[in-house]
Amino acid sequence: MSGNRNADDDNPSAASSRRHADNMPYVHKVGVPPKQNLLKEFKFTFKETFFHDDPLRPFKDQSISRKLLLGIQAVFPILEWGRRYKxxxxxxxxxxxxxxxxxxxxxxxxxxxxxxxxxxxxxxxxxxxxxxxxxxxxxxxxxxxxxxxxxxxxxxxxxxxxxxxxxxxxxxxxxxxxxxxxxxxxxxxxxxxxxxxxxxxxxxxxxxxxxxxxxxxxxxxxxxxxxxxxxxxxxxxxxxxxxxxxxxxxxxxxxxxxxxxxxxxxxxxxxxxxxxxxxxxxxxxxxxxxxxxxxxxxxxxxxxxxxxxxxxxxxxxxxxxxxxxxxxxxxxxxxxxxxxxxxxxxxxxxxxxxxxxxxxxxxxxxxxxxxxxxxxxxxxxxxxxxxxxxxxxxxxxxxxxxxxxxxxxxxxxxxxxxxxxxxxxxxxxxxxxxxxxxxxxxxxxxxxxxxxxxxxxxxxxxxxxxxxxxxxxxxxxxxxxxxxxxxxxxxxxxxxLQVTRPRTAVLGKIPRTTVYRNIHQYPEATKVPGVLIVRVDSAIYFSNSNYIRERILRLLADEEEGLKENNLPRIQYLVVEMSPVTDIDTSGIHALEDLYKGLQKRDIQLVLANPGQAVLDKLHASDFANTIGEDKIFLTVGDAVMTLAPKMEP
Structure with missing residues (x-):
């Protein structure tokens, strides 16, 4: 649920008995990744960009003469398959x-x-x-x-x-x-x-x-x-x-x-x-x-x-x-x-x-x-x-x-x-x-x-x-x-176009499951009262960060307008499903900060679900995780809804 430790962390049996007593499923915590070494991170990114196929793997643990032979064969493959030619x-x-x-x-x-x-x-x-x-x-x-x-x-x-x-x-x-x-x-x-x-x-x-x-x-x-x-x-x-x-x-x-x-x-x-x-x-x-x-x-x-x-x-x-x-x-x-x-x-x-x-x-x-x-x-x-x-x-x-x-x-x-x-x-x-x-x-x-x-x-x-x-x-x-x-x-x-205008989707709960999917793809999916769940289907970069923020706010405005017309309870939580968000840059963080501030003025809480390691690293490095509160970052949308539902105003 949150990244903070509590007494239940050191006493699993106590946590288990409390959950049984409350008849409430276990809510998994979002792991806080250890701080990455800058040099190692750069080396990993460089390797994945230019040497993702690991061309040096055959040379590992080989003698100098063997490495030389393998190097020549790499340049002239005929020397490799030619020896086996029949x-x-x-x-x-x-x-x-x-x-x-x-x-x-x-x-x-x-x-x-x-x-x-x-x-x-x-x-x-x-x-x-x-x-x-x-x-x-x-x-x-x-x-x-x-x-x-x-x-x-x-x-x-x-x-x-x-x-x-x-x-x-x-x-x-x-x-x-x-x-x-x-x-x-x-x-x-x-x-x-x-x-x-x-x-x-x-x-x-x-x-x-x-x-x-x-x-x-x-x-x-x-x-x-x-x-x-x-x-x-x-x-x-x-x-x-x-x-x-x-x-x-x-x-x-x-x-x-x-x-x-x-x-x-x-x-x-x-x-x-x-x-x-x-x-x-x-x-x-x-x-x-x-x-x-x-x-x-x-x-x-x-x-x-x-x-x-x-x-x-x-x-x-x-x-x-x-x-x-x-x-x-x-x-x-x-x-x-x-x-x-x-x-x-x-x-x-x-x-x-x-x-x-x-x-x-x-x-x-x-x-x-x-x-x-x-x-x-x-x-x-x-x-x-x-x-x-x-x-x-x-x-x-x-x-x-x-x-x-x-x-x-x-x-x-x-x-x-x-x-x-x-x-x-x-x-x-x-x-x-x-x-x-x-x-x-x-x-x-x-x-x-x-x-x-x-x-x-x-x-x-x-x-x-x-x-x-x-x-x-x-x-x-x-x-x-x-x-x-x-x-x-x-x-x-x-x-x-794909980078600057990524897709977003409003999610609903599939009946008799804890799965949340696009309501347009699954018409039977139902929205959670008081909660708007939005999925962003792209990394958030300088090229699309403002569009994503504005798109989420438009979806929120449309939802609030529909609720008002039908005299239904207002939106209290905006959950952003971030599993498709593979990365985020400084502009993306600023867009989330602006979104958070805008929601605060409207008395709506921002909640994040399942951010990946690269994204979570940057959320903590920018201190945005502390800004919204680590108890507002969840492993799944289901965990978020289950935790937030009892807290919602009637």
Whole structure:
């Protein structure tokens, strides 16, 4: 009941007999926590914020040599799982690696064009980065390479700074942005700041991805229809205007036949693979089959002479060094940093989400911070070897998973196939029609438009749906950057709204129990005469303390008005249920003090129920507990009502 000692504390039997005599249940006391050491409290808070997963636990009670080995394995996980690798595992990794390679090669060529880069740069980005990730990454299922959303984002932001026709400078800025994307990802992981990417809500990501899917598909109309002059803008209105102004003279019917036919084939293969999981390989190899057939068809018919646009030339050979091309100083360095941070964060969000999804499906632990370090390192090294931003691809990772991958060796196998492609096969892609690449990209991004997730978001949370639609329409009708900005802004707005305007509830007693619940959720719950019980469903901080105080007073005023109209007894006690209040700051304490003073003037007593340790510490440190009286702080609402009822005026 209170924190003060009395004679019953030293004589339990006497207390027990008195309770039996009075026929009154025992009222538990609220424990007064011991005063916390400031240094220990700071260390605990710091640890829970940045090292909640206790990464140093494996190093405890180990010899120096063992700690060194564990440290190296932590940086390079391949040294840990590689020692246990068996030939029996290689079969699954080999099949998975070959399967995702057949999918990634045509996709890489298309995604590079999406980023306004020559086709070989897409292949470069599926050679070096997957090797680095296989050494440093901890996911068994992620397939690394360029992805559609990041390619579009990078391309649209880069072309705002430099015309893609100025190839050398454009490529240099792309490598610079990739370098800073890697630095951003590495820094977030190294300093254990990965929680920052969680500020982009799931709803905003769903909307952003859906908008990006439509924008990417619209961009492919240039290749699908054979249009030579096309807008550089990505919004729906500009793209459709560009399409219709070319309808009489810009469209090429041979290109349309090729593109639409193979798009239908790819979508059918995708549908079959989705309906029958065992036939996933059909969807995986369909893009490569499309490239082979269409390239052969164009070659034997010389369709390029009839206006069918083709790839023409892909640079042969593996990644050349690009270290000397990165802008480390000057205005382009700042521009590259700005673009790189945005691209890096989006790539990180996609990769971590994919990694967590498949880790949960296979029931193994994925260290998010290690993933960020691995992704950052591969992009930094990639920027020095003519790669642009690479990350985890959902479509390839899904194929990798369904093909039976066991470890990151599947990435190594894929990388080896890409190496052979760069060294031997690239000349064969000369006659590949652009329409096929457009079809492959459209079929790949269809899955990004998750309408089922949108419907679920609408059912669960209308504000989340607003965030989803805001990001979606921002991407579709403005630009990828604007859509991303809207997604981030709405995500933060939701956080601020929840923090500054927390929920409160009036509680009533559930019949035949001592349980008190929200009267709106449980209509059968009855209010206690003379007592108003209010629950605050949030920590009380400077951002919401005044609102909470005013909200409680409004609830009190409404209750008193209703009692007056019905000639019922007035409110004598205001009980604040504080179990959901996880923390309180100075402003929160001042708000409680103001509430207490306001209630005193109205001859109403303030009572607190079940404050947590962190809150109770601060109530005692501020002396507020003594101000209201320690006998006004109870363990439960039931204890408070049971104790206060006999004291109420008739």
């Amino acid at each position: 030939l029996s595992l290689f079969k699954g990794d080999l099949i998975a690696g070959l399967t995702i390679a057949s999918l990634c090669i045509p996709q890489d060529i298309g995604y590079a064009r999406l980023a306004n880069l020559d086709p070989q740069f897409g292949l470069y980005s599926s050679f070096i980065p997957p090797l680095i990730y296989a050494i440093m990454g901890s996911s068994r299922d992620i397939a690394i390479g360029p992805v559609a959303v990041v390619s579009l984002l990078l391309g649209s932001m880069l072309q705002d700074e430099i015309d893609p026709k100025n190839k050398l400078e454009y490529q240099r800025l792309a490598f610079t942005a990739t370098f800073f994307a890697g630095v951003t990802q590495f820094a977030l992981g190294f300093f254990r700041l990965g929680f920052l990417i969680d500020f982009l809500s799931h709803a905003a990501i769903v909307g952003f991805m859906a908008g990006a899917a439509i924008t990417i598909s619209l961009q492919q109309l240039k290749g699908l229809l054979g249009i030579k002059t096309f807008t550089k803008k990505t919004d729906l209105v500009s793209v459709m205007r560009s399409v219709w102004t070319n309808v009489h003279h810009g469209w090429n019917w041979e290109t349309i036949v090729i593109g639409v036919s193979f798009l239908a084939f790819l979508l059918l293969a995708k549908y079959i693979g989705k309906k029958k999981k065992k036939l996933f390989w059909i969807a995986a190899i369909a893009p490569l089959i499309s490239v082979i057939i269409s390239t052969f068809f164009v070659y034997i018919t010389h369709a390029e002479k009839k206006g069918v646009q083709i790839v023409n030339h892909i640079e042969k050979g593996i990644n050349p060094s690009s270290l000397h091309e990165i802008h480390f100083t000057g205005s382009y360095a700042a521009t590259g940093f700005r673009i790189g941070v945005v691209a890096g964060m989006i790539g990180l969000t996609e990769a971590v989400a994919i990694g967590r999804t498949f880790a949960a499906m296979k029931d193994y632990h994925l260290d998010g911070n290690k993933e960020m370090v691995a992704l950052g390192t591969m992009n930094v090294i990639g920027s020095m070897t003519s790669c642009y931003v690479a990350t985890g691809s959902f479509s390839r990772s899904a194929v990798n998973y369904m093909a039976g991958c066991n470890t990151a060796v599947s990435n190594i196998v894929m990388s080896c196939v890409v190496f052979l492609t760069l060294e031997v096969i690239t000349p064969l892609f000369k006659y590949t029609p652009n329409a096929i690449l457009a079809s492959i990209i459209i079929s790949a991004v269809v899955g990004l438009f998750d309408y089922e997730a949108m419907i679920l978001i609408f059912k669960i949370d209308k504000f989340d749906f607003v965030a989803c639609m805001g990001a979606f329409f921002g991407v579709v009708f403005a630009s990828v950057e604007i859509g991303l900005l809207i997604a981030v802004a709405i995500s933060f707005a939701k956080i601020l």
